[in-house]
Amino acid sequence: MIHNLAEKVVLFFSWVTTLVLGLSVSIFLGYLLWKGFPSLGPKLIFGQADPLMAVLGRVRVFDGIFPAIAGTICLVGLSAGLALPVGVCSGIYLAEYAGPGMKKLLGILFDILAGIPSIVIGLFGFSLAVFLHRHFSSRVGPCLLISAVSLAVLVLPYIVRSTQRSLEELPAGIRKTALALGASKLQNIAYVLIPNALSGISSGVILAIGRCAEDTAVILLTGVVATAGIPSSLLSQYEALPFYIYYISNQYSSRAELSQGYGACLILLVICAVLFMLAYGMTKHLSYRTLYRA
Amino acid sequence: MMETKDKIIVKGVSFFYGRNQVLNNIHAKFAEHTITAITGPSGQGKSTLLGLFNCMWDEIPGARGSGEIRIRLGDEWVSPLKKDIPLPLLRRKVALIFQEPNPLPMSIARNMAFPLMLAGVRDKSIVAAKVQKALSQAFLWEEVKDRLEESALDLSGGQKQRLCIARALVLEPEVLLCDEPTSSLDARAAGIIEDLLVRLRSQCTLLVVSHYMDQVRRVADEVMTLQDQNLRRI
Amino acid sequence: MRASKETVAKGIFLFCAMASAVIIASILLFMVALGLPLFKGGAFFSVWTGAWAPHQGYYGIWPMIAGTLWIATLAMALCLPLSLGASFVITSLGGPRLRRMLNALVRFMTGIPTVIYGFVGIFLLVPLIREGFGGAGMCVLAAGIILAVLISPTMVLFFSDSLQSVDPANVQAAKALGADRVQRLLYVMLPKAFGGLASGFILALGRALGDTLIALMLAGNAVRAPHGLLEPARTLTAHIALVKAADFDSLEFRSIFACGIALYLFTTAATVAVRWIERERMMVP
Numbered sequence: 001m002i003h004n005l006a007e008k009v010v011l012f013f014s015w016v017t018t019l020v021l022g023l024s025v026s027i028f029l030g031y032l033l034w035k036g037f038p039s040l041g042p043k044l045i046f047g048q049a050d051p052l053m054a055v056l057g058r059v060r061v062f063d064g065i066f067p068a069i070a071g072t073i074c075l076v077g078l079s080a081g082l083a084l085p086v087g088v089c090s091g092i093y094l095a096e097y098a099g100p101g102m103k104k105l106l107g108i109l110f111d112i113l114a115g116i117p118s119i120v121i122g123l124f125g126f127s128l129a130v131f132l133h134r135h136f137s138s139r140v141g142p143c144l145l146i147s148a149v150s151l152a153v154l155v156l157p158y159i160v161r162s163t164q165r166s167l168e169e170l171p172a173g174i175r176k177t178a179l180a181l182g183a184s185k186l187q188n189i190a191y192v193l194i195p196n197a198l199s200g201i202s203s204g205v206i207l208a209i210g211r212c213a214e215d216t217a218v219i220l221l222t223g224v225v226a227t228a229g230i231p232s233s234l235l236s237q238y239e240a241l242p243f244y245i246y247y248i249s250n251q252y253s254s255r256a257e258l259s260q261g262y263g264a265c266l267i268l269l270v271i272c273a274v275l276f277m278l279a280y281g282m283t284k285h286l287s288y289r290t291l292y293r294a
Numbered sequence: 295m296m297e298t299k300d301k302i303i304v305k306g307v308s309f310f311y312g313r314n315q316v317l318n319n320i321h322a323k324f325a326e327h328t329i330t331a332i333t334g335p336s337g338q339g340k341s342t343l344l345g346l347f348n349c350m351w352d353e354i355p356g357a358r359g360s361g362e363i364r365i366r367l368g369d370e371w372v373s374p375l376k377k378d379i380p381l382p383l384l385r386r387k388v389a390l391i392f393q394e395p396n397p398l399p400m401s402i403a404r405n406m407a408f409p410l411m412l413a414g415v416r417d418k419s420i421v422a423a424k425v426q427k428a429l430s431q432a433f434l435w436e437e438v439k440d441r442l443e444e445s446a447l448d449l450s451g452g453q454k455q456r457l458c459i460a461r462a463l464v465l466e467p468e469v470l471l472c473d474e475p476t477s478s479l480d481a482r483a484a485g486i487i488e489d490l491l492v493r494l495r496s497q498c499t500l501l502v503v504s505h506y507m508d509q510v511r512r513v514a515d516e517v518m519t520l521q522d523q524n525l526r527r528i
Numbered sequence: 529m530r531a532s533k534e535t536v537a538k539g540i541f542l543f544c545a546m547a548s549a550v551i552i553a554s555i556l557l558f559m560v561a562l563g564l565p566l567f568k569g570g571a572f573f574s575v576w577t578g579a580w581a582p583h584q585g586y587y588g589i590w591p592m593i594a595g596t597l598w599i600a601t602l603a604m605a606l607c608l609p610l611s612l613g614a615s616f617v618i619t620s621l622g623g624p625r626l627r628r629m630l631n632a633l634v635r636f637m638t639g640i641p642t643v644i645y646g647f648v649g650i651f652l653l654v655p656l657i658r659e660g661f662g663g664a665g666m667c668v669l670a671a672g673i674i675l676a677v678l679i680s681p682t683m684v685l686f687f688s689d690s691l692q693s694v695d696p697a698n699v700q701a702a703k704a705l706g707a708d709r710v711q712r713l714l715y716v717m718l719p720k721a722f723g724g725l726a727s728g729f730i731l732a733l734g735r736a737l738g739d740t741l742i743a744l745m746l747a748g749n750a751v752r753a754p755h756g757l758l759e760p761a762r763t764l765t766a767h768i769a770l771v772k773a774a775d776f777d778s779l780e781f782r783s784i785f786a787c788g789i790a791l792y793l794f795t796t797a798a799t800v801a802v803r804w805i806e807r808e809r810m811m812v813p
Contacts, residue, residue, distance in 0.1 A: 003710070007710050007711060010616065010710055010714060011710050013613050014613040014617050015621070016613065018613055018614045020610060021614050021677075022630075024677055028648055028652075028677070031648060032644070087544075089540055089541045089543075090545040093544065094545060097538055097541060105549075106545055106548075106549060108800070109548070109549050110548070110552075111799045111803060112552060112799050113548075113551075113552045114799075115795040115796065115798060115799040116555065116738070116791075116792060116795055117737070117740065117765055117791050117795060119765045119769060120768075120788045123559065123785070124554075124558055127562055131558075153551055156548055156551075186533065186534050213641075214642065216641075216642065216643045216740070216741050217765070220740075220769050221769070242643045245643045245644065246647075246741065248647075249647050249651075249745060258651075261647065265648075268644065269641065269644055275639065276635070276639030277635065277636065277639065280635050
């Protein structure tokens with residue numbers, strides 16, 4: 001193999017950078033496991049309270065991360081519940097009904113939304129809360145509902161894009177089959193297209209869920225606090241796992257608390273990593289049948 | 295009378311994609327400066343067989359071959375299955391023409407110079423000379439000599455295939471593997487390519503996979519057929 | 529009967545799409561509306577270029593703009609070579625098993641939450657910097673390094689996608705002509721994938737500009753524009769997160785909307801640039 005200088009440089013450079021990347025990840029994860037593993041266990045989650053009583057809501061957990069986990073779960077459920085229908089319907093509209101001009105316009109808008117920093121979305125949520133506070137009812141302030149709405153806005157592009165893309169990438173044959181048998185457009189969508197596009201759509205949904213679970217910037221501005229117990233109502237403030245981790249990094253007052261922070265990191269890591277791997281697994285399944293697009 | 299020496303010897307070769315067996319205990323000998331046509335039903339492994347000689351299967355997961363293949367390059371024998379020669383070197387001496395012409399998205403001149411660049415030949419006058427020689431051998435020089443800087447993608451189908459053959463010839467290969475070289479071309483273009491292949495016999499040893507029996511009759515010295523994982527002379 | 533179900537359904541779908549569009553537009557609107565008091569009275573230019581000293585009546589967000597640019601630039605400078613090299617290995621230079629492993633590793637990395645990167649950064653990297661270079665440790669360098677590691681996986685995946693979407697017939701042709709892996713990469717795949725690589729770069733830049741937590745946790749949050757890698761800095765994003773505790777009607781508070789507008793405009797420009805590149809690429813046969 002005669003290699004000129006350029007080729008040799010590229011080879012050397014590629015392997016070195018890959019090594020650096022691989023090493024940094026390994027150090028990162030290793031350190032996290034080393035510090036966090038010892039603190040894993042029921043005490044991390046429930047503190048001094050009895051686990052069963054805590055889960056049933058009878059007893060308040062003060063020094064465990066259970067309220068934060070509960071908060072994150074409620075948050076994710078709520079925002080996904082808001083974003084899913086709107087996102088899937090918008091995606092269907094874009095793929096099946098929109099004309100080229102509309103597609104382009106909405107396409108740009110959704111791309112812009114996808115690029116907006118999460119803190120700006122949080123700012124939007126906050127402004128919304130202020131607006132409602134002044135003009136509707138002074139009971140409304142940054143709270144679970146506002147956070148859920150903001151997170152829904154944050155992840156909307158993921159769901160819209162994956163719905164639109166999975167529908168558009170269905171093979172032409174599938175589209176025509178039901179129509180040729182007399183199905184209406186809506187029936188075609190409901191009975192043939194959506195079921196076939198399901199793996200792509202699901203992967204978008206799972207990605208959205210993961211994003212909601214890990215986000216910190218949005219919730220910082222829209223209602224998350226350090227201690228609030230499990231969420232009591234839509235209009236109340238709440239705790240969340242990512243914020244707990246941030247808070248500990250800033251305000252830890254003992255080695256035990258710091259250790260809990262590491263443990264919380266591990267738990268959050270596992271939740272998010274599982275969700276993301278699931279999403280990619282599903283997309284892979286879909287992409288074997290489709291044209292490759294960057 | 296000169297003895298025709300063997301160029302390629304195949305002994306007991308079997309080939310698998312994963313658990314799927316494609317070739318079973320193949321034996322064959324190919325004499326130098328001959329054209330051997332390989333025919334047979336579709337999908338039986340003719341392209342796979344060709345690919346054995348220049349190791350094109352090496353990055354397909356699960357592909358493996360057993361047995362012995364020996365090719366005489368210059369005065370030495372090499373064994374592609376054992377990879378005892380660096381693959382880029384092998385492929386410069388054992389060239390492959392694909393069924394679908396695949397000029398690179400560059401000018402004609404750069405397409406032709408590409409293999410030379412890979413092999414480290416940089417002297418511009420040498421490159422120009424070799425390029426002209428190869429294009430002439432492929433009956434293409436007259437047609438493109440005034441448009442060497444234009445994109446190769448603008449050529450007709452037949453011209454593209456001749457370009458691909460010329461591109462393969464620029465490194466002076468000793469074996470030319472042709473995988474259905476004319477099946478994507480019209481009759482007239484195919485005829486030109488057939489003449490070309492016959493002419494090339496004096497420089498190379500050719501293995502041509504073909505579906506067209508009349509083409510085989512026109513072009514080949516020997517005919518073999520690949521059927522049921524086995525190669526037979528007819 | 530069926531006809532009206534059709535139109536109702538279409539109406540619902542249209543409504544959702546429109547609602548989304550309205551939300552996107554209103555994000556900018558809200559920020560402009562709420563940030564307006566800050567711009568009144570001819571203070572428009574000094575907001576963008578002035579210093580930040582609220583007690584003296586200066587509400588310029590320039591130090592935050594500078595902080596954002598310093599950290600984002602450092603992160604991109606580190607991230608680009610890392611991602612490029614790793615994507616080269618993943619798409620062509622590595623053996624099949626290595627490629628699969630690296631691919632899985634990189635995908636896993638994209639799932640790691642930002643706050644965890646920040647957390648590990650504080651307790652692992654910052655002390656190292658403190659020991660090695662002195663100072664407080666929380667500075668542009670710390671934030672830049674961790675941000676680079678954060679963005680790299682997404683960039684690697686994007687680059688790999690672009691490289692692999694080059695026409696395989698061309699790659700096969702080069703292979704049959706004797707090109708080995710690095711030659712195929714350099715002479716066939718890279719030239720064709722260039723547009724995709726450029727989009728990936730711009731998208732990653734958008735993320736670097738818009739990240740909040742890394743800068744918030746690692747960059748020190750001082751309100752002066754930084755003049756060196758070891759100085760602390762505050763980004764537009766961190767500023768928004770920090771100032772929210774101030775009195776709502778104060779000008780200090782309104783400054784966060786100015787930050788929001790700046791970020792919105794930066795990232796929108798990046799998005800439009802990427803779409804333009806992609807469109808140009810689709811034109812070329």
